[in-house]
Amino acid sequence: MKRGDVDHPSATAAEEASSAKRQCTSGLSLAVVMEQSADHKTKKYDRQLRLWGDHGQAALEKARVCLIGATATGTEILKNLVLPGLGSFCIVDSETVKMGDLGSNFFVTAQDIGGFRAEAATRLLLEMNSDVKGQYMTDTLESLVANRPSFFQHFTIVIAADVPSEKLLLDLGRILWPVGIPLVACRAYGLVGWIRIVCREHFVTESKPDNFIQDLRLDTPFPELVALKDSVDFGAMTKKAHSHVPFVIILLAFLEKWKTLRGSLPTTYQDKVKFREFVDEGRLKNDDGIPLAEENFEEACKAVVKTVGVSKVPDEIERLFRDPACDNLTIFSPKFWIVIRAIRDFTVGAEGAGHLPVSGALPDMFSDTESFVHLQNVYKAKADSDAAAVYAKVCQLNRDLGLSEDFISLSEVKYYSRNAAFLRCVRTTSLEEELGEGSSVAAGLTGFSVDDPDFRNSLWYVMLRAVSHFHNQTGVLPGLEHKTYEEDAVQLKVFAQKFMKAVGVVDGFRELAGDEVVARYAREVARFGGEQVHSVAAFVGGTVGQEVIKLITGQYVPLNNTLVYDATACTTSTFQF
Amino acid sequence: MAFDPQTAHSIATAKVFMVGAGGIGCELLKNLLLTGFRDIQLIDLDTIEVSNLNRQFLFRSEHVGKPKAEIAAQSGLELCPEAKITFYHESVIQAKFNVKFFSQFDLVLNALDNAAARSHVNRMCLAADRPLIESGSSGYLGNCKAIFKGKTECFDCQPPAPQKTFPGCTIRNTPSEPIHCIVWAKHLFNQLFGEADPDQDVSPNTADPSLLVDGQNGTGHHNGAPHQNGSSPTGIASTVAISTREQAVSCGYNAITLFEKLFRDDIAYLLSMEKLWEKRRKPVVLDVQAILREPQAILQEPQPLDSDRSNGDGGSTAGDHEDKRVWGIGENARVFIRSVRGLKASLEKLGNLVWDKDDEVAMDFVTAVANLRSSCFGIATLSRYDIKQMAGNIIAAVASTNAIVAGFIICNAVQVLRGNQSGCYNIITRMFRDAVPATAPKRRIRTTGVSRLDVPRPGCVSCSERVEIGIKLRIASITVKEFEEKVVKGYLKMSAPDVELDDASGKIIISSDDAGEGKNRDKPLAFFGIQDGTRLKCEDSLLDDYEVTVTLHNDDHLAEDTLFLPLDAHVEGELAQPTVEPFEQAKGIKRKLEEEILTPGMSGNKRVALLASNSDAASEPNGNGNGLSEDVIDMSHRF
Numbered sequence A: 001m002k003r004g005d006v007d008h009p010s011a012t013a014a015e016e017a018s019s020a021k022r023q024c025t026s027g028l029s030l031a032v033v034m035e036q037s038a039d040h041k042t043k044k045y046d047r048q049l050r051l052w053g054d055h056g057q058a059a060l061e062k063a064r065v066c067l068i069g070a071t072a073t074g075t076e077i078l079k080n081l082v083l084p085g086l087g088s089f090c091i092v093d094s095e096t097v098k099m100g101d102l103g104s105n106f107f108v109t110a111q112d113i114g115g116f117r118a119e120a121a122t123r124l125l126l127e128m129n130s131d132v133k134g135q136y137m138t139d140t141l142e143s144l145v146a147n148r149p150s151f152f153q154h155f156t157i158v159i160a161a162d163v164p165s166e167k168l169l170l171d172l173g174r175i176l177w178p179v180g181i182p183l184v185a186c187r188a189y190g191l192v193g194w195i196r197i198v199c200r201e202h203f204v205t206e207s208k209p210d211n212f213i214q215d216l217r218l219d220t221p222f223p224e225l226v227a228l229k230d231s232v233d234f235g236a237m238t239k240k241a242h243s244h245v246p247f248v249i250i251l252l253a254f255l256e257k258w259k260t261l262r263g264s265l266p267t268t269y270q271d272k273v274k275f276r277e278f279v280d281e282g283r284l285k286n287d288d289g290i291p292l293a294e295e296n297f298e299e300a301c302k303a304v305v306k307t308v309g310v311s312k313v314p315d316e317i318e319r320l321f322r323d324p325a326c327d328n329l330t331i332f333s334p335k336f337w338i339v340i341r342a343i344r345d346f347t348v349g350a351e352g353a354g355h356l357p358v359s360g361a362l363p364d365m366f367s368d369t370e371s372f373v374h375l376q377n378v379y380k381a382k383a384d385s386d387a388a389a390v391y392a393k394v395c396q397l398n399r400d401l402g403l404s405e406d407f408i409s410l411s412e413v414k415y416y417s418r419n420a421a422f423l424r425c426v427r428t429t430s431l432e433e434e435l436g437e438g439s440s441v442a443a444g445l446t447g448f449s450v451d452d453p454d455f456r457n458s459l460w461y462v463m464l465r466a467v468s469h470f471h472n473q474t475g476v477l478p479g480l481e482h483k484t485y486e487e488d489a490v491q492l493k494v495f496a497q498k499f500m501k502a503v504g505v506v507d508g509f510r511e512l513a514g515d516e517v518v519a520r521y522a523r524e525v526a527r528f529g530g531e532q533v534h535s536v537a538a539f540v541g542g543t544v545g546q547e548v549i550k551l552i553t554g555q556y557v558p559l560n561n562t563l564v565y566d567a568t569a570c571t572t573s574t575f576q577f
Numbered sequence B: 001m002a003f004d005p006q007t008a009h010s011i012a013t014a015k016v017f018m019v020g021a022g023g024i025g026c027e028l029l030k031n032l033l034l035t036g037f038r039d040i041q042l043i044d045l046d047t048i049e050v051s052n053l054n055r056q057f058l059f060r061s062e063h064v065g066k067p068k069a070e071i072a073a074q075s076g077l078e079l080c081p082e083a084k085i086t087f088y089h090e091s092v093i094q095a096k097f098n099v100k101f102f103s104q105f106d107l108v109l110n111a112l113d114n115a116a117a118r119s120h121v122n123r124m125c126l127a128a129d130r131p132l133i134e135s136g137s138s139g140y141l142g143n144c145k146a147i148f149k150g151k152t153e154c155f156d157c158q159p160p161a162p163q164k165t166f167p168g169c170t171i172r173n174t175p176s177e178p179i180h181c182i183v184w185a186k187h188l189f190n191q192l193f194g195e196a197d198p199d200q201d202v203s204p205n206t207a208d209p210s211l212l213v214d215g216q217n218g219t220g221h222h223n224g225a226p227h228q229n230g231s232s233p234t235g236i237a238s239t240v241a242i243s244t245r246e247q248a249v250s251c252g253y254n255a256i257t258l259f260e261k262l263f264r265d266d267i268a269y270l271l272s273m274e275k276l277w278e279k280r281r282k283p284v285v286l287d288v289q290a291i292l293r294e295p296q297a298i299l300q301e302p303q304p305l306d307s308d309r310s311n312g313d314g315g316s317t318a319g320d321h322e323d324k325r326v327w328g329i330g331e332n333a334r335v336f337i338r339s340v341r342g343l344k345a346s347l348e349k350l351g352n353l354v355w356d357k358d359d360e361v362a363m364d365f366v367t368a369v370a371n372l373r374s375s376c377f378g379i380a381t382l383s384r385y386d387i388k389q390m391a392g393n394i395i396a397a398v399a400s401t402n403a404i405v406a407g408f409i410i411c412n413a414v415q416v417l418r419g420n421q422s423g424c425y426n427i428i429t430r431m432f433r434d435a436v437p438a439t440a441p442k443r444r445i446r447t448t449g450v451s452r453l454d455v456p457r458p459g460c461v462s463c464s465e466r467v468e469i470g471i472k473l474r475i476a477s478i479t480v481k482e483f484e485e486k487v488v489k490g491y492l493k494m495s496a497p498d499v500e501l502d503d504a505s506g507k508i509i510i511s512s513d514d515a516g517e518g519k520n521r522d523k524p525l526a527f528f529g530i531q532d533g534t535r536l537k538c539e540d541s542l543l544d545d546y547e548v549t550v551t552l553h554n555d556d557h558l559a560e561d562t563l564f565l566p567l568d569a570h571v572e573g574e575l576a577q578p579t580v581e582p583f584e585q586a587k588g589i590k591r592k593l594e595e596e597i598l599t600p601g602m603s604g605n606k607r608v609a610l611l612a613s614n615s616d617a618a619s620e621p622n623g624n625g626n627g628l629s630e631d632v633i634d635m636s637h638r639f
């Protein structure tokens, strides 16, 4: 497979893999029947469109996901992607359906016993949503990795569910890492869940942070904003007009007065409190000198601490500006870095004068419609002209790099420019770094106390690694046979201890994870006997579903990089390995 | 084996009642069956809608219109033919689902989407002494907790986030925000095509307190009396009280006539109440002929607002589909005319209509009416998409969150069956968020907040042994109807209340037999001789032994928009915060997380209880870790 094929893979993937793969009939016929009307889709997807928007949905509908392992975990994940309208999926699974699958996997039936698990799962998953296309392959992961590594390059994302072999995962990781395709590995093992995200470089365009402070440029207003503020004369207003001036204008006007009186803007918290009082005194008074209740002034006072003196480039964006990828653009640079570079040039240059492009968004505020629309138009016009300035720089960069000038469209640049404060780049460690020689794991296993749920979850992680080593050595999962349960538990404990030694866990961790503790965990894990508990698979399926949607849509920051779930205590912990 | 044989046996023989077969319900039924539950009864009132299909995976497009309960049961049996699944396609709030009915179950599981039913099932479980697991989801947030009578906090122990309501005068006379016009539009729909509710009058209100002398609070606006239409300046309205419905019938639902009444005559009438406009911007009347003649002619049409105003979770980029475009005034007028005609035809064919956000014509009508009214009052007009969200109280929902929540329900359910109450938790889940500051790259973040179940709140109207409460209200003006709807049903959460004087007379004030049809419902409490200090006995006829004694305290100085105030309740500034229903519970989540820690192993005898206060989460004010309440606040801004 040539590198260039990656962009149009769904068709080629089907052709190339025809030897081992059957096109699932229901998916095909439904696809032929016709796409449902856009209106129908809007209705069907209404509740999620309100969460991730049309552009998020469009990204989801374009995405191609490869699922390795049609286990309970794997099919639960796909369920959560097929329902909202994923573009297409391909299941890789060489197993046949066994009795044990019926007890935990919703996407196989008794009639499927003996048949390929991938076939049953594909058929039943496609029944849920006729917008989605699906296919499957019954090759083993081992043979695909060894013989047809290019197969995996067709996908937007690859998910490996319940792959017991670390070596296989590592090989898969080595295929995907260089081409930049994210890998999500996960497992539901007894009462424990594990999720690992591997992405070399993932670009977030809408990080939607928890605490977002909107930069309204109050302390450094641009000329158009100054002009608008100057056009408002508080002294020459009716009572009604006075109580409808948007709070942004109020703050701008009072900041100017404050500066004239004091020589500088309020920056410290104490100053801001005083400034707030200063604004509050600006309310109109009745004939008895009692201030009127003016809602817009109340809003202005409330907004002081959060909106005054915050006009600076956020740290996260400063870090992007300093990133070598931003400096060293090449013809292979992703669009993201070219735009970041243009935004940086804008920000440090004359146009931005130290500020990111204006987003154009305004918070809701108390005002009459006319004033609000005026204000909004001023911000929007500035946002448009800033975006245009960034676009000019993008075009120049493209030319300099030898790319076509319209490699990045104006509407794309506008989108980035509007979201400039919310751009993020996430890089996780590779699987090589975690599973390979000289592992980075020990650094992630620090800073616990004994009664810390994170410590318990870190021990589950250690045990899952031990299970892999056990499987690697013996070819079976610990505790599978009831009669060898005790032996297996002892052996598992030894694997766990070997693992901790090999990765060189810190002394503190070794002390907490004493012989008795590890033995207890090993017995518990051996008792699982490799069984899949459906409710754990449901949890992992839901969480991986969310993470995959984040990776596909560029909305929210994905997990970096490991999550462990303990279904007994209902706790989760995240680790960076 | 993940479950020991004894646990597996309890699961296989447990009899469970599942209330709700929607988003969480579908996941839950699947999880129950695949965990080994074999005796399930489920109930759901709803039928399947297209907008359910993005997550309620037991249903397909061919099932649209069919009962959720039936199809879910059918799908469940396909998955697990040996299971016994009984379904009810009806409301759980009924006398037939009495305490005896609830008593037959080992466990009750709530997967509901509305507070009234949740609260009712909570009450029934308390009365039948059956454990209940309560759950909910909203967007990327979800929660789940177990409730044990008398031992842990019940559903009603945490006061619900108050519903956002608007004073009638704002709706009828002086709207200032789009939502006021949307509420008005929905009321108008009911007045014209549905079951008319006197509380939802849409005509100008002459009893507006703003019409009184400044600083003097009138109480008259609470009496809900139909407005005397007086003589409007245009001379069109008659001098007798005539309802909007009667006017519509008398003109044969002529859309132009209705337009002129609503957006010209009634507005002109409002303008004649000059007092209202002393401190407010005056509305303008619309001339329907002019609007229709010149499609682009704009009277006072605000410019379309960018739909992308917020940066919160709901902030999508400018939508590319039709629904997100803001209509011009001519378009609103035309849609109004078209939808009135359509609804008139449906009314004639089907009888009284019920407003439904998913009914195209009904939604068109509300969009057009809300926007036309906004145009009169100089309020921003909105797209159909945004109006639908506000009018329909739409809460975003995705499969993944429901899957996570349903996974947690099973965790709690298994612990309940094992008799391990301390192994049950109050669990909140949220998506992993951007929360790794560069300075602390190894910080650990949890996507679930787990806390021990709280003890019952003393004085909780639902789970306290003996309930005596005090309420402040205006005895002279609050009507029996208002008292029943807002206090007895709303606050005390009674489904079918009987209320009588707690004295020798035992005079009946409200009877469940009347089903809201009693004669004197529009009379104020004072009419029955009720005065400051009177005690009322309130009973729910659907529950045995459930009685609350309410002492009434007269207070004529309550805030203008406050109908009543519980004596023990403290009123916060956020009273008017919009509701995020499934997360009502989350607001009460303690920052201090006390965790019961189990040593690994499901066999209960090895349990070691360690109480750890999670200082990491507790000290973190910015919503990392388990600081979920931040998210809840975030969310509330979106609605």
Ligand SMILES: [Zn+2]
Pocket: B153, B154, B155, B156, B157, B158, B456, B457, B460, B461, B462, B463, B464
């Ligand atoms: Zn309670």
